[in-house]
Amino acid sequence: MLNKLALLIALVLSSIFVWAGSAPDPIINQAKVLYNQRKPATLQLREAAGLGDPEAQFYLAEELRRPFFAMPQEAYMWYEKSAAQGNIYSMYRLAFSNNGTCKALQTCPKGSKSASEWNTLLLQTAENRAAQGDSEAMSIMYFATKELKWLEQAADAGGPESQWLLANRYREGQGVFFIPSNRKKEEERLLKLAAANGLAIAQTEYAGLLADRGEHSVGEAWYLAAVKQSDIYALSGYAYMLEKGGFYTIPKDLSKRTRSIPLSRSSTPPGHYATKQEKA
Template structure:
């Protein structure tokens, strides 16, 4: 009887601890992805998340290991393959279109594995299959594979926000055929609005810009603030500049609030041009603000950060 009770106790304890372990794993994965989206050093965190089997973390880790030139290395290939094995289309795309220039020169390319053409064929098959079931993301992948704008249009029509944004920009660049030239601009605006409504911060600030161009500052400001309130770093930085100047979207000049939003951007603490520029702007503002105003701005920034999502660049996969 005692043995049975002991076994039951162990079973109950393991059952109770299982949700906690799952929560810990989710936290590890979430932290890694937040750091990646903030463009902060995150190799250690991504490795931990990737080791837990999260396909997206594996892809992000491979991206970091490939570097800005997207060079295929033994380490990046390993994690792309791990992610691709779980069906990640973006990992398959990288494996299908490998950049091996540097590793060939250094003679440290990945050992021969699955040929790039095999990955391309597999990716094409998966993307075509998912597209038949209305998967907008798969349709956008078909566009990348074929460069056929019709696939991007299908993806946008299926409601994929990233494709709506990309298609609007492709139209702006002159792609696509419009029998009535003025319809090009109308379609660009329609697509940007759809992408903005679907919550894409990049589209929200671009749509706000279109509205401002035609003098609709009030609605433009509303859309811009949606991007700000999503903690889109680019929007936060630009909004701080607007508050400094007080001449865009009819946003009134407010040096203290500008300092508040600059301090949010500076909190990323990354060694890049944005960090340097933000620090310079804050230094200039400090000359016009009182110590109490600066202190209050910092308090406001802390409160804002606690009530909004983590700061993010909302990086789009494959650099789109």
């Protein structure tokens, strides 16, 4: 997941859960915006989580868990509050919270259910939702079971995060292709689908794939689509090209140099396609 960033992108890097409240609350919205912009948001998330929003509770638990090798009790508490409202991503965290690190340190948090009980509830909830066509539930079933069929179903159901992740899994060698050349074709098809469905990380990766084979003008259009979404990786590269120039036709313009781009929590998106220029 499980690489954490990949979890947040595949589960994570999108609208994870829609709160059933009657109208958007500005406090909740601000907290989520700050979190998704990778800015410090603990104070705002605490306030939003206190209002009962399950997604904000999940985000707050993620923020509280991030600096530690093992999950702190407060993070566990917010995961439980979120899971009690049906958030399957919080259920996932609770189901796999008792990892080797916390056991070795004897710091595994205590809660109302055991990890195995949360895992049972997670599988029941996610499988029921998957049967109703919920692509996010299909993706969490993949993470919980490691069965690629669930990710393939999620991609077929139109989930852009799942399309992006499946393209990367195929690139890593997972899945069976009787005709080897079909692997690359399917990988590219899925990546293009995810990009067309508006996933910024897929747009930047697809742009890199096109640039790597010399289709710079087409790649540039996809790259700029990610920039328009204020994607941190696309913005960082765009700022660099404004200052230094690059293989796209973005003109070098020091007056537009972006100095206020926040540092991301991870320097490289998982599954990132390195272009020939990056490999050099």
